[in-house]
Amino acid sequence: MVREDAHGPVHRIAGVDISSTRFDPANLVHAAVVVLSWPELTPLATAAATERATMPYIPGYLGFREVPALLVAWQRLATTPDLVPDLVMVDGHGVAHPRGLGIAAHLGALLDVPAIGVAKSVLVGRPAAPLPEEPGATVPLLWKGRRLGTVLRTKRRSNPLIISTGHRVGEASAVEWVRRCLRGYRLPEPTRLAHLAANAERCDAHGG
DNA sequence: GCGACAG
């Protein structure tokens, strides 16, 4: 079964994430992309890349440090049409950023692929109200009188995630897609599996 | 000037 988002049928959803080692003299950034089928959320393909970071981590500039490696990994995905992602979830913010340019907006724009920002903590803004404990509960993320995203409780007794538009996906649609990709863990499958893949790439990088 | 600050 195929479901519709604001721009077309979604058959595959990708998740991307980065892993790195602290105190690494080489400043290596290990990137991973995992493509899952919808609605099964079965891993269809995975690609990774290890690149040298050209920038340190600076809040507000995460994309400039991580996007380069993610682009290399993305380019390594099998190019067959039946593996091209229709949507990508990024570990980090979309427009819930001081200049509306979080890593999800950054990567989404460069790839011109619908993107959603799935962050584990706030960069700017505050929840509009206390977030209920019940899984699925949401509350707007406000900053300077503007709504930048949604605070979403994905799991009982777990800190909420901050969801925001990345590229060509509406705010409400973004939240719904994250909800649909939850499988009992705090993180939605795309981002959760990408995190595991990025760590695996970090280990592999020790010998190739 | 001080505190905050995705990954």
Added chain:
DNA sequence: ATCTTGTCGC
């Protein structure tokens, strides 16, 4: 992000 095993709580 990462360092790290067991452990306290639901």
